[in-house]
Amino acid sequence: xxxxxxxxxxxxxxxxxxxxxxxxxxxxxxxxxxxxxxxxxxxxxxxxxxxxxxxxxxxxxxxxxxxxxxxxxxxxxxxxxxxxxxxxxxxxxxxxxxxxxxxxxxxxxxxxxxxxxxxxxxxxxxxxxxxxxxxxxxxxxxxxxxxxxxxxxxxxxxxxxxxxxxxxxxxxxxxxxxxxxxxxxxxxxxxxxxxxxxxxxxxxxxxxxxxxxxxxxxxxxxxxxxxxxxxxxxxxxxxxxxxxxxxxxxxxxxxxxxxxxxxxxxxxxxxxxxxx
Amino acid sequence: xxxxxxxxxxxxxxxxxxxxxxxxxxxxxxxxxxxxxxxxxxxxxxxxxxxxxxxxxxxxxxxxxxxxxxxxxxxxxxxxxxxxxxxxxxxxxxxxxxxxxxxxxxxxxxxxxxxxxxxxxxxxxxxxxxxxxxxxxxxxxxxxxxxxxxxxxxxxxxxxxxxxxxxxxxxxxxxxxxxxxxxxxxxxxxxxxxxxxxxxxxxxxxxxxxxxxxxxxxxxxxxxxxxxxxxxxxxxxxxxxxxxxxxxxxxxxxxx
Numbered sequence: 001x002x003x004x005x006x007x008x009x010x011x012x013x014x015x016x017x018x019x020x021x022x023x024x025x026x027x028x029x030x031x032x033x034x035x036x037x038x039x040x041x042x043x044x045x046x047x048x049x050x051x052x053x054x055x056x057x058x059x060x061x062x063x064x065x066x067x068x069x070x071x072x073x074x075x076x077x078x079x080x081x082x083x084x085x086x087x088x089x090x091x092x093x094x095x096x097x098x099x100x101x102x103x104x105x106x107x108x109x110x111x112x113x114x115x116x117x118x119x120x121x122x123x124x125x126x127x128x129x130x131x132x133x134x135x136x137x138x139x140x141x142x143x144x145x146x147x148x149x150x151x152x153x154x155x156x157x158x159x160x161x162x163x164x165x166x167x168x169x170x171x172x173x174x175x176x177x178x179x180x181x182x183x184x185x186x187x188x189x190x191x192x193x194x195x196x197x198x199x200x201x202x203x204x205x206x207x208x209x210x211x212x213x214x215x216x217x218x219x220x221x222x223x224x225x226x227x228x229x230x231x232x233x234x235x236x237x238x239x240x241x242x243x244x245x246x247x248x249x250x251x252x253x254x255x256x257x258x259x260x261x262x263x264x265x266x267x268x269x270x271x272x273x274x275x276x
Numbered sequence: 277x278x279x280x281x282x283x284x285x286x287x288x289x290x291x292x293x294x295x296x297x298x299x300x301x302x303x304x305x306x307x308x309x310x311x312x313x314x315x316x317x318x319x320x321x322x323x324x325x326x327x328x329x330x331x332x333x334x335x336x337x338x339x340x341x342x343x344x345x346x347x348x349x350x351x352x353x354x355x356x357x358x359x360x361x362x363x364x365x366x367x368x369x370x371x372x373x374x375x376x377x378x379x380x381x382x383x384x385x386x387x388x389x390x391x392x393x394x395x396x397x398x399x400x401x402x403x404x405x406x407x408x409x410x411x412x413x414x415x416x417x418x419x420x421x422x423x424x425x426x427x428x429x430x431x432x433x434x435x436x437x438x439x440x441x442x443x444x445x446x447x448x449x450x451x452x453x454x455x456x457x458x459x460x461x462x463x464x465x466x467x468x469x470x471x472x473x474x475x476x477x478x479x480x481x482x483x484x485x486x487x488x489x490x491x492x493x494x495x496x497x498x499x500x501x502x503x504x505x506x507x508x509x510x511x512x513x514x515x516x517x518x519x520x521x522x523x524x525x526x527x528x529x530x531x532x
Contacts, residue, residue: 144355148392152377155391156384158398159420223398 007054007087013037017055017209021200024211029174030142031125036207046079046104047204049121053102056117056200057083062090064098069106069246069263076104095266105168107189109245109267112197114214120183122203125210127171127181147179150221158226167231173219174212182218188230188246193218235260240271278340280305280446280478281326286335288318288325294502295321299335301497301507305445308472308479310493310510312486312525318502319482320450326480327367327448328357339364339446362392366439370451372431375438376423382409382434383419389442408437412467429460433467440471447472447479453488465491486529490514498522 005011013035020034039047057063063083067075071093079102080091092098095110102119112118128138131149141147150171157165170187174180182193183201193199199212212218222228233247238259245267247260262268279302288295296318303309311319324330326337328349338346342364349357361367369375376385386405387395395401406416412433414426423431432452439447452468453461469492472479481492489496489510496513498506498521506519517523 144358146358146392148388148394151391151396152380152384152388155387155398155401156380159381159383159402224396225399 004086006059007057007083007089008039009037009051009054013051014055017051020209021052021055021211024200024209025198025213027178028212028216029178029180029210031208031210033207034209036204039204040082041078043205044123045075046102046121048202048206048209049102049104049119049204050079050082050202051204052119052200052202052209053079053083053100054087056100056119057087057089059087059089061099062092062097063087064092064095064101065103066101066106066108066264066266067104068248069108069267070265072265093266094270095264105184105186106246106263107185107192107195109242109262109264110270112195114196116197118195118197118199120185120199120201122181122183122201122206122208124169125181125201125203125206125208127169127179142178145177147173150179151223154221154223154226158223164222164226164229170228171221173221175217176219179221180210180212180218186232186246187220187228188232190218190220190228191230233260237262237268240268240275242268242271277304278346279303279338280307280340281480282336282338282346283326284336284338286322286325286332286337288321288330288332294318295330296325296499297502299504301504303446303478303480305340305478306476307495308477308481308493310489310496311480311482311499312484312489312496313499314484314525317499319484319499321502322499323448323450323480323482327365328361329367362389363442364445366442366444366447368432368435368439368447368449368452370454372423372428372435375435376431378424379422381420381422382414382426385423385434385438386441389438393442404441408441409434411471412437413463427460429456429464432456432464436468436471440475440477443475445478447477449479449481449483451483451485452481453483453485461488468492486514486526498525 017034020032024032039050065076065080067073083089084091095108100117104121126138131153132138154164168186169181169184170190172180172182196214198214201210220228236243239261242262245262248263249258249260251258281303284300286299287297299322313319325332337349339349340346383405386408387401390401409416409419414430414433423434453464493510496510497504500521506522514526517526
């Protein structure tokens with residue numbers, strides 16, 4: 001334990017990240033550049049999220065990590081162990097008991113409170129990236145609020161598929177100013193972006209941090225005649241019977257049988273415990 | 277009558293070399309101005325300076341804005357200039373690949389400017405796109421095809437539709453018929469002439485093709501080495517060239 005500084009990063013680095021976080025909170029949805037460090041894991045495994053978590057954690061925190069909603073997948077387990085080892089913080093799988101939750105691709109089903117911080121791992125922070133390849137130009141577009149191009153993408157979806165087919169990383173407008181990529185969460189989770197908890201986004205490879213402070217207005221972009229629809233699979237969960245949670249489709253044998261189960265393992269287990 | 281565009285001693289140098297020097301002219305609403313000259317004579321530099329793509333060293337470009345009358349576009353803030361660029365101005369590139377989004381369908385290309393100025397109704401955007409594809413003689417069942425699947429002439433017509441959809445008042449064209457074969461050129465010119473007349477557009481057309489200006493332009497400016505060497509009514513300049521270079525230019529046209 002004493003081999004590492006608390007939470008792995010040195011204090012100067014954490015200070016630098018906290019400064020970026022403060023700026024991000026002050027300008028909701030704005031991508032703040034920061035000097036991302038090499039972390040002992042590959043890019044794409046949550047290096048941004050881990051750095052933000054490291055800068056936020058205190059010895060009293062209770063830490064939870066989810067990957068696609070699950071507490072027991074490789075990414076979640078290894079990041080949880082990383083902070084158990086380097087920060088010695090308590091960990092939990094219960095959403096309601098955690099004070100800091102690092103997440104990849106999901107927002108927990110349980111409603112978050114003001115005492116909690118949700119840290120997202122972000123692969124590509126720039127919502128305009130695949131529409132306008134020049135970073136100088138996208139920054140200018142953010143600065144001048146020129147977001148027509150974002151709707152061109154949605155237009156293409158409808159023209160090609162008859163509906164807005166973007167199902168994850170669905171672009172949102174934060175506090176009527178910045179268009180933001182909410183990281184690849186399913187669009188089902190977009191309404192939950194308006195939350196009591198502080199939401200922080202870290203992109204390690206891209207060296208960007210952004211934030212959505214509590215109770216910030218977050219609107220999913222859409223057309224007047226094609227309104228935003230937070231869709232999900234039209235099934236109840238096969239394990240707990242929940243009809244209002246986001247479901248994973250699981251193929252269970254080689255004859256094509258499948259089942260739909262909650263992607264949030266803690267939520268599903270909790271419901272089954274309550275029922276028993 | 278207030279000129280739509282009033283250019284005063286516009287100068288742009290690239291280090292010690294001259295891009296364009298001391299260019300002044302006025303353009304009135306509904307008028308088409310042709311700029312001709314050989315390669316390297318500063319035509320494109322001039323056009324890019326006028327359209328705000330390049331920053332000139334000296335001079336003024338006064339544009340008669342809808343809201344506040346004539347204003348110097350070079351002294352406008354960047355957001356204002358970019359707003360002009362997608363509402364009252366249009367820029368048709370020589371290579372349609374520069375002016376189109378190749379990975380986005382024809383409908384999306386036409387709709388982009390509408391969405392950029394705040395259109396948020398899919399049905400209306402699509403209707404406008406269909407209407408404009410029809411006007412530039414592209415079959416509306418190609419609306420969901422990408423420009424990469426279009427021929428060169430169709431791409432150029434699509435670029436024109438995309439630019440004119442917001443009803444601009446001033447169109448900048450850089451060699452609009454370059455790289456097209458003669459029969460396609462003829463159709464495109466015919467189309468352009470019709471659109472310009474019907475919409476009452478003003479346009480500045482840069483080209484090295486004298487046939488293009490003969491058909492499209494009311495007035496003509498001949499450039500050489502960055503300077504304007506001759507100006508006048510198109511027919512007058514082409515039929516009775518005064519400057520030695522213009523005489524050479526006119527006599528160099530191949531007769532078939």
